Amino acid sequence: MTELLRTEGLSAFYGASQILFGIDLSLAEGRTLALLGRNGAGKSTTMKALAGVIPTRDGRVTFGGADITHAPAHVRARLGLAYVPEDRQVFPDHTVEDNLLIAAKTGPGGRRDWTLPRIWEAFPLLVKLRRRAAGRLSGGEQQLLAIARALMGNPLVLLLDEPSEGLAPIVVATIGRLLRELGAGGATILLAEQNMHFCLSIASDAAVIDKGHIVHRDDIAGLSANAEIRRRYLAM
DSSP states (O other), X not given: OOEEEEEEEEEEEETTEEEEEEEEEEEETTOEEEEEOOTTSSHHHHHHHHHTSSOOSEEEEEETTEEOTTOOHHHHHHHTEEEEOTTOXXXXXXXXXXXXXXXXXXXXXXXXXXXXXXXXXXXXXXXXXXXXXXXXXXXXXXXXXXXXXXXXXXXXXXXXXXXXXXOOXXXXXXXXXXXXXXXXXXXXXXXXXSOHHHHTTTOSEEEEEETTEEEEEEEHHHHHHOHHHIIIIIOO
């Protein structure tokens, strides 16, 4: 199984405050890894550090075998690392279709798996909204658009930060179904979530983060069966 993304001893700061302490993660091609933890545990900081949005103070990040520890965000994106932030960051004054076309590019090695017609097929809810300004979409519709926009770049790895947070149950179910279909189709996904139940039918593997440290690793079934770890680090 080919490893696509790895961190070794990853540490990151906001100003003088250290948030991540020696994070070690490994994501193999075609797998979905859930990074689970409570609010404030370090999930979003980990995703930002991987995407190059914040700098890495210590440690190493490799992607496809290349050292990207100090590579800027746009270089990581060109290499095939797509990041969907927690706050979605759609272009509010542009239409849904324009948001997608802005992001369209050929992926690494000439990948063109995701085109506009395929996006309409995979995201039927967006078809009827294609002419609507993205700023007029609901939170759930914006989340779907943000994921679709990331796919338009034909990435090798998809980083999703809290995709279910604050959304209605029916929208969460729709996003969950979409991520299962992506995983079944061979997509490689790192999913940061505090909702373990959302991840159960999506992720193959799990890592638990607490206070900036990885405190547990397992496959998703093993984590689900480990009541002590769930109580200690994931119970709300």
